[in-house]
Amino acid sequence: MTTPEQTTGQPDSGPSGYAAARLRLLHEKARSGPPRRAAMARLTDDWLHALFTAAAREAGVQGAALVAVGGYGRAELSPRSDLDLLLLHDGSSDAAAIAALADRVWYPVWDLGLALDHSVRTTAEARKTAGQDLKVQLGLLDARHIVGDPAPTAALRTAVLADWRNQAPKRLPELDELCRERAERQGELQFLLEPDLKEARGGLRDATALRAVAASWLADAPREGLADARRALLDVRDALHLTTGRATDRLALQEQDGVAADLGIADADELLRQVYEAARTVSYASDVTWREVNRVLRSRAARPRLRALLGGSRPAPERTPLAEGVVEQDGEAVLARTARVDRDAALPLRAAAAAAQSGLPISPYVVRRLAAARPLPVPWPAAAREEFVTLLGAGEPTVAVWEAFEAEGLITRLIPEWERVRCRPQRNAVHTWTVDRHLVETAVEASALTRRVSRPDLLLVAALLHDIGKGLPGDHSTAGEPLARSVALRIGFDRADAEVVATLVRHHLLLVETATRRDLDDPATVSSVAEKVDSLSTLELLHALTEADALATGPAAWSTWRGSLVTDLVGRVAAALAGKAPAAPRPVVTSAEQERLAVEALRTGGPVLSLHAQPEPPQEDDEPEPVGVELLIALPDRPGVLPAAAGVLALHRLTVRAADLRTVELPTALGEVSDVLLLSWRVAAAYGSLPQATRLRADLVRALDGSLDIRSRLAEREAAYPRRRGTQAPPPRVAVVPGSSELATVIEVRAQDAPGLLHRIGWALEEAAVRVRSAHVSTLGANVVDTVYVTRPDGAPLTSGEATTVAKMVEEALRG
Template sequence: MTIRRVPSQRAIIDRRALAEQIAALHGAGGASARAAIVAALRAALDEGRRELNHRLEETPSAGHEVTAGFSFLIDQLLRVIHDHVTTHLYPVPNATQAERLAILAVGGYGRAEMAPHSDIDVAFITPGKRAPWCEQVIETMLYLLWDLGLKVGHSSRTVADTIRMAREDLTIRTALLESRLVWGEQALYEELRTRFWNEVVKGSERQFLAEKLAERNARHKRMGDSRYVVEPNVKEGKGGLRDLQTLYWIGKYVHRVGSAAELVDVGLFTQNEYRTFRRAEAFLLAARCHMHILTDRAEDRLTFDLQRQVAERMQFADRPGKSAVERFMQYYFMQVKRVGSLTGVFLAHLDEEMAKKRSRTGFFAGWTQRPRMFKGYIVEGGRLRAPGDAWFRADPVRLIEVFQLAEAEGLEIHPETMRQAGRDAKLIDGKLRRDRRANALFLDLLSGRKDPETSLRWMNETGVFGRFVPDFGRVNAQMQFDMYHHYTVDEHTIRAIGLLSQIERGLLAGDHPRATREFPKLASRRALYVAVLLHDIAKGRGGDHSVLGADVAYKLGPRFGLDEKETDLVAWLVLQHLLMSRTAQKRDLTDPKTIEDFVTEVQSLERLRNLAILTAVDIRAVGPGTWNSWKGQLLGELYDAAQERLRLGHKGNGRKGRVTAKKDAVQRLLGDADHLVDTIGAQLGDAYWIAEPEDIIASNLVQYDAAIASKNQLSIACEVDETRGATRVSVIAADHPGLFYRMAGGIHLAGANIIDARIHTARSGYAVDNFLVQDQNGQPFREAGQMARIEKGIRDALLAQVELVPKLAARPLAHSRAKAFDVAPRVDFDNDASNHFTVIEVTARDRPALLNRLAHALYKANLIVHSAHITAYGEAAADTFYVTDLTASKIKAPDRLAEIEAALLAAASDQRQQQLEKA
């Protein structure tokens, strides 16, 4: 392999001048000149890096040129160092056969694709018998390289050892595949190469292909198994540089090509596909170089903070509705998407080649499965293939039909047909988009009963999806710059459609029993599939995507073939697709006004069913771990309450009837201890009985009774609540001002996150408070030691045995990556959401003990907190409080509201700590 030509080489490093300088230094100082020689080498290295960094700044996308430049710089340094060591330190006037050495660049260095902080992978190859001279030279060279601060991955082997180990080790075989002679004995290198191709590669092509694909699949799984994760690994992630390199390795191994360009000659790529290959590779290499320079280390993960900086360095600019970083990441995802398309075509060709070479033996020798015709297509080996190159040009509607048939029949699409579809996607124009048959086929595909997700993903890979539905094309590869969404908008949408299909087929009944049960009752299943497709369709347009998306729905519904009633339903679902999750997670579901307001908007059981299922798939498709049993519990409670209200209207139980029914249910749960409802339960007002579920009330009454019996002034109970996906912490203590914020601080000190809190005061003057808490991963605390730590944290905080402010301030941020985002604190008041309370919602950057600080601000403002509901959205948190003043009244005076807002903004902002310390 030859290194690609690097322009203005002497501006990077002048090897001849450097060699002369080192020779002069050695001549003047002999062995004592080592420090000066290292200094000269380091100066040359630093100067070369500066020049290449400058070139990258001048041409931010010059990935190939800059990585080749870094490889050239190391080549020249290695040559100078080798010549210095063999000429000045260990000269051999008459070298024997054993005193020969070849220095090989391997791995990425061998490919001449080195980022600024890439490891330098070098193989020192010696003849069959290694001489002491070789060992001296290798050791001295390595020490000089290490003194320069270079990370050198090295091996030192004989030709025979190298061949033997390559047969056994896939990594060594791959490294040798990319080897390049940097300096030394050409004949030794040629001997190794000849033996490698004849003794290692020959006959092992199929094994290498299988092992490389298995290695790739394992790597994808480690990296999230999607090319659309929002913090991708540029090197190892799906669709990243390693995937491109894997294609090259396989192609080279099977066809013995010397460069990626030769993959065109052997028919694995078309010329256009090769240009796509090079464009994606250049962009990814450039992005990686920028990342290394920005972090001053070998950083390959494109984290949120780096995304802004790399976007700026690569000269992406803001556009209306889309920031520079979102445009940069959209371009990034378009490149990795193309890598995925290339991979499919490439591997399919190889698979066919291997199949032709594979000889059959035994009973089935000479037998091949006969292809069959299906609606004009060829079906062979479970794959659907177009019968000719002009198939789509003859009737462009087939560009939709092929994906619909694949879904309906459970077939794969032949990669050659995928290639044709990608090439001919440009045939899709306004006339085809209005074609009734094309739209009917698309609607059948979208609401397919087998696996619409896979076929839609294929459709998206070819570009047909975005051409046929241009509104979808606008969100193609569009990321959402936050820590909540894990995938790009198009990937999130396709995953949501897949989840909807799984729910319909009963595959997610364990996690979504209600959705599975209600799905068959839908009046129009296809309307819900269209709603899921369109719910985020208007993101990135600079306005409320729900409102803008509803407008899109009114336009696309009739085009797809929906009737007026179905279109109205889809538009409403898109407009209100966040209503149910916001209500469930941010409002008190035991407050009748919450249910009344929700039902006023929903209006019908049909809408409720559709919205509930859409909400479930939308949350779950956000990313791994986003859906949990707590969210399922909240949505279920809201659904059941709304369903009852819609069915019975105002005929449902009034307040008194609800309390009586709840008491009867708790008595049944308590069994022999049912008398506690009439004794201790009498101390608790109707608000408590309405707010708390039966199982928690029963537990509270038993705990209260035990506390009285033991004359315990403070009782703390921790219990895993699997149904709610959290640990329940119940505290019974003498009520006093500031109790809530102190308890919250104690829980935070124990490392727990509060997701829900209900605060009650009994007629006896004791507080009965119930918290639901989770760990940093959104899971319940289960270990006895963890629960003991929570109990100690609360006890210490309430008994003033610990200073909360400095202790909480010292806790590290849960998400240090959150610093990459600007989350401006915001306070909203709502006096209409409840008949009895003022509802305050505070949105701020999520940080340790945010709830404690906000609760402290409310305490200082002389407000009583009755319940708190906490929702995390990645880097942001929304904390909702139901409060009254000291007279149990709502807060309505404008100046009072302004005063409270200022206090909460100070608590939520970066200056919050100073505010607390002054208090």
């Protein structure tokens, strides 16, 4: 059988011959990656060579050439890549002949359905266009002669490279700005769940930009690993094209398993991890390169003035001491001339801490030297541990220094456990970062909270290690506890401090999960937290870690409302640890607004509503901005309130981000005590404006008296908008949580968020003939955790069998 190599020697000049050879090449499993891309380029070259030769002869054109530019010029043809072609001519042939030649080349390409980016220009026209359009100039830097007269191609390449180098002081800042604007639009490839392999920061566009910088001779990118990173991204794009059959650069979630299988990678997570590693290499190279470009341009601009001031002599670079063996030079942290990498094991940490504390980038050449430092003894000396803590406490500058150390493998030398979380994706839209970057960002957030705790060093280390168990089987908090203890001991903490760090890692989700999913007025809630935390000093550390973790997760993970719940819980636990009496077992009103509504509901006998925006507290001189809308509902206790209220919100297309339902006791005018239901909702309009409170109240009254059939209305809406293919959510899980309360039975619902979800839960509980004592809704991204405290109608907790039955009824209602 004829192989692709054989076809590239004398290809069939007809479209069918080229198409057949191309198809065979794409399905040849033994050859992929760079060899296949190069073979694809050769095959295409040979086909176009035959097309152009015949067309030029028929058109009678001399002095013309067919030139590949852009990705095709680099011989990087993916299965669905565009063909970027330039028909270059010397102007000696008439326009009609050149047009006829172009048609005879372009139309066969179009007939095959191949995407074609084409132009027809003289050398002078090409140079002029490149001078006006940066993207055209970048494409011409990779110009490669295919067929025809080689003289115009050679002249163009020489001229374009000369223009690029001469114009570098102007063009490179333009290219830098272009890359920044693209990054703003597309995000960072190394953190995206559905990244654009080409356009996102750290993708193929940035890798090409680094080639352009190198061609300017003004600066060069770090070469270590860059070629491998570029090749890895191209390989993934090839597999993506073959899997989807489309010219796409976006690695969508539904395509990742197929792409991983095509590349022989274990699963989609490992695929993303390899993509992230490649993107991180490109991003780091970009950071270093553009910093060097800007340094060189600043130096060039300042040189004439300095020479004039110094009478023509060349000034020696200034070196400002930062720490022992570390100095600042040219806006970077570098090593002093007396520094001994081979003898000073703590030098890498001291240099990192000094750079971060000074807000300076650390020179990549210095980091490479530091990689040769001898290992630290175990346990680390106190001085090394202090430098490590100083690095973690430096705030935002820590990130750049950490990334520089990551690029040279220094982090995993210091903390071998880091390898498991490095570049590990988090398949949850709530998370902004990969696991490793999230840990660093948590330390950054924690650095702003160190004044609140008595042991900031333990807070910072726990922040860095709190998710170190991710990637191991089971609950990551449980798996991370022994790892954190081991790391803490290795870096020089004593056993007591290491136990505190381990406890913080084990329970880093305890406060936020308890505050948002449990009834804080139930004494068992406070007791369970106090037993786990054990001391006031650990509680204050856990409080700060909780906030830092949430802030570093993403905007959906923290809010004023969540913060107030956690603070409330911490206050109650602190009182319990101090031996103070627990709070009253029955809930009470907690604000003047709630009390006003409750009294009005008791007076009127019907629902009373309040709807208003809740602003975040202002930051420095900024004005507060509303981040959600608080809806308060009060009405005398009666059956069916939860499903009715939740259903009305769903009908009005209000998304419930958080909710709390409590029964409070109020004295009546006759001196008796009556129960009033207080529902506090944090809601947002799915689209459009918010409904008026009067409309919500009117519909709630109708829902309660049965004149508004919410279930039918919601069913009609769901039928009108069927779920799209590929968006099937995991099934809901409903479980009884034993031992969480002595006053009620706790049932926890975990499910994909959906309109009317809370309404269906409420109806299932109504049909089970249980009383809802309190309910707590926590929404994070597409997932919700709803916790309900239920009792028998007489107020007693359910038996084990009754609780299991109720949980099954709720789960069946959600599955149905």
